Amino acid sequence: MIHARSDRSSIEELLEEEGTQVQLSVPDLTKNILNRNEGTLTDTGAVKAETGAYTGRSPNDKFIVKDDETAEKVDWGKVNQPMQEETFLHLYHKVIGYLKDLPERFVFQGYAGADEDYRLPIRVITEYAWHNMFARQMFIRPGSEEKPLHENAFTVLSAPGLKADPETDGTNSEVFVTVSFKHRIVLIGGTQYAGEIKKSIFSVMNYLLPKQDVLPMHCSANVNAEGETALFFGLSGTGKTTLSADPSRYLIGDDEHGWSDRGVFNMEGGCYAKTKDLSIETEPDIYRAIRFGAVLENVAVNPGTGKPDFTDTSLTENTRVAYPLDHIDNALEESKSGHPDKIIFLTADATGVLPPISKLTKEQAMYHFLSGYTSKLAGTERGVTTPEATFSACFGAPFLPLPPSVYAKMLGEKIDEFNTDVYLVNTGWTGGAYGTGKRMKLSYTRRMVDAALNGEFKNTEMYQDPVFGLNIPLHCDGVPEEVMIPRNAWEDKSDYDTQAESLAAKFHENFKKFAYADETIAAAGPVKR
DSSP: OEEEEEEEHHHHHHTTTTTTTEEEOOHHHHHHHHTTTTTOOOSSSEEEEHHHHHHSGGGEEEEEESSSSTTSSSOSSSEEEEEEHHHHHHHHHHHHHHHHHHEEEEEEEEEOOSSTTEEEEEEEESOOOOOHHHHHHHOOOOOOOOOGGGGOEEEEEETTOOOOEEEEEEEESSSEEEEEEETEEEEEEOOOOOOHHHHHHHHHOOOOOOTTTOEEEEEEEETTTOOOEOOOOEEEESSHHHHHHHHEEEEEEEEEEOOOSSSSSSOEEEEEEHHHTOOTTOOOHHHHHOOOTOESSEEEOOTOOOOEEETTTSSSOOEHHHHHHHHTBBBBBBEEEEEEEEEEEEETTTTSOOOOEEOOHHHHHHHHHHHOOOETTTTTTOOOOOOOOEEGGGGGGOOOOSHHHHHHHHHHHHHHHHOEEEEEESSSSSSSSSTTTTEEHHHHHHHHHHHHTTTTTTSSOOEEEEETOOOOEEEETTTTHHSSSSGGOSSSSHHHHHEEEEHHHHHHHHHHTTSSSOHHHTTTSSSOO
């Protein structure tokens, strides 16, 4: 059990205020959402809410309090911006005062972490009822006879209506997402984007779990009937949720997991899936999960019929739905499994030059884990409107308080210990870059992932890419031969060569920051010319 300091009398006083509603059921939260005009009910029974100006995370407004607890441990920089404790306490009392003055506030108490030995008690206090329903569905709900240890809870205080003044509050804008590990508190203000609630707790777990020799991972996970577990690493928009929701396998979780000496466990109790162009034909499990108890975020809805239009991205490209795991028919009830046999690294390469699937050596796995390459897709962060090449260490740099070397070392040791196979899968573009080529067909990606998980590539002839050094299967049943080798899918081969060399150079430039990496790992990247 992860323990926490709990001397926070202001929070306890807030909980005793008239209008504080604790641990409401889905029906009661839904009534509050509708009565308070926070959202509407769709034809499926799901609630729909909008987040206003902020439809994605605000990475420039995220802070960690720098104090005796964190000063020598956190990897300070652009991702983990320091905030002085005095500034935090000023904001804390401002948030407490704001929430106290509201006629109502909503409280959820639950856990992060399905493994009882590593779970973190959490409390989420929100201004909005729909944010509380989001938290209720995303985190692990205690059983009917289970009393959470919330005197030790890590508390999230969410006050979207409170906008900061950078000059007097010490923030970068009106938005702030601030974590204090000493006080065990997360402050969120100025933004209605619900994803900040879940990702702040993920960052907390990424700080706490390595102390217990547990590897926290930004990945989805599933398992087959024989107990063979697979992990899917990747940033938002690369396909973690989609590919892990496989009707032939049991879903462990879609985004955040821990890997202990016993195996893999989900940190959450729900899923937070992108809904752009969602259909029952392409993603039936997610589509059917959007029913009573689910929360749609920034999805356009027909005012006459209440039917969601998943093709309408007028509010944002980053349309989302949050739903509990039990909305997925084949979700694993205990949300934990054994050690993974296969790991899939997902990238949405907008240059269209990476192969759709390739088998990685141990050194290549470490290189690509540290690199964490993908193309940041539109809508997942403020200001991103077209795909942008990005390198996010460990496929989750925005959520890693500790240096990437901590997580990479742990992963490498586990791959060695459990002889885990690792594949790199490109769910991005083929036949050309973004704007010219086409997005890889989901059916092709599913078929290749199935082949990797089923061991079909063990005896398949491989082709080594001359630029990236990746071993590519020449054949996969159900996938056209020309798709397997990316250069063959391009009409203009010279244009492909130019794009490939350009991307390889970006890999080399990015990897310079990992000077501590073993020479064999550094040499496992693209071929230097």
